[in-house]
Amino acid sequence: MKNIMNSNMFSQGKNYLKEIAPNVWLMDDHKWAFLVWWSFFSRNDYNVPVTLMHLDYHWDAINGFQNDKSIQELLRADYQGIRSLIGKGCISMDSFIAPAIIKGYVNQVHFYCKQYDEEVGFYQPFLEKYNAAQTDNQNLDFVQNIASQDSILFDLDLDLFNRSDMWSEGDLWHVDEIFDLIQKCSVAIKNALVITIAMSFGYSGTEQDTVELVRQIIPRIITIRNNE
Numbered sequence: 649m650k651n652i653m654n655s656n657m658f659s660q661g662k663n664y665l666k667e668i669a670p671n672v673w674l675m676d677d678h679k680w681a682f683l684v685w686w687s688f689f690s691r692n693d694y695n696v697p698v699t700l701m702h703l704d705y706h707w708d709a710i711n712g713f714q715n716d717k718s719i720q721e722l723l724r725a726d727y728q729g730i731r732s733l734i735g736k737g738c739i740s741m742d743s744f745i746a747p748a749i750i751k752g753y754v755n756q757v758h759f760y761c762k763q764y765d766e767e768v769g770f771y772q773p774f775l776e777k778y779n780a781a782q783t784d785n786q787n788l789d790f791v792q793n794i795a796s797q798d799s800i801l802f803d804l805d806l807d808l809f810n811r812s813d814m815w816s817e818g819d820l821w822h823v824d825e826i827f828d829l830i831q832k833c834s835v836a837i838k839n840a841l842v843i844t845i846a847m848s849f850g851y852s853g854t855e856q857d858t859v860e861l862v863r864q865i866i867p868r869i870i871t872i873r874n875n876e
Contacts, residue, residue, distance in 0.1 A: 664847075669870050672843040674862075677741040678708060681803060681844040683730050685748055688842050690727075697755035697780075699798040701791065701836055702745065703829075704805035705851065706763045709770045710743035713750055722747055741846070746770070749780045754801065757782040758790055762808065788832045795836035802833070802840035806861045807851035818853025823864060830868050837872045845869070 664676040665684075673684045689696060702708065713719045718738060725733060733739045739747055748754040749770075759769055759782060769782045783790070794800065809826050812819040820826075830837070837843065845866070852858045 668866065669873060671841065672845070672870065672873060674845050674847070674866065676846070677848050678704075678744050678803075678805060678844070678846040679734050679740050680744075681846070682739050682744040682747050683727075683734065684842060684844055685753055685801060686725075686730055686751070687727065689753055694841070695799070696753050698753065698801060698841065699756040699758065699794060700745065700748065700754045700801045700803060701758045701760070701794065701833075701840075702803045703760045703808055703833070704803070704846075705761060705807040705810065706742060706805070707759060707761050707766060707769050708742045708745055708805075710740075711746040711770070711774055712738040712740065712743040713747065719750060722750060741848070746774070748801075749775075749778050752778075755780045756798070758785055758794060759783065760785045760788065760808075788829065791833050792835045795833075795839050800836060800840050802836045802843045803846075804844070805846045805848050805851075806858065806865065807846075807848040809861055809865075810851065810853045810857065812853065816850045816854055818857035820853055820857055820861070826861075826864060827868065830865065830872070834872045837869055838875065843869065843873070 662676060665680045666674050668674050671688065675681065713722055721729070722733065730739070745754070745757060757769065757780070768784045775781060809821045810818055811821070847858050847862060849855060849858055852861055
């Protein structure tokens, strides 16, 4: 585990994306998640669409592809093309789920979020256009049932564990609350095709808060993933 705990990952403004265990990816923020999913489905002959579990303070339900030209650019994009879309901001920390729906990778999104000062999830017309659906889950009872029956992507943002809505300020969950959530998600963690984890500097508290969250959570997720 020591090899993932390095100074490069604990710096705001740095681009960080690393596969820390097979199909488990840690990133500075969520702008990289779609690239990870695209890479997985491009190299694996796997039936899509699948179900996305999105555990995050925020909905991240922005659609950066509002016209036919941009949609076609997404559909044609290769690895470098997707990186270009990230660079242009079409895919960002809050607009990375929509391209997975447009691309046909995801048709069910299960949200577990706390951002109730914003409209819940995606606009219904967008979902209907791509034959997708979403569920706003108030608790984690859904996890075991969905994870044991469906093919899933498991997506976690560490800002979920920060109650503060102030930039770079921390009011973190107690460690027992954090471990309880991780344990309730253990079936999903074990069964997920891909796990993406965003550190979200600034949103997940102070830089030291983010460091502590990573040190608490990542080893536990990998242990569960490895059935240890």
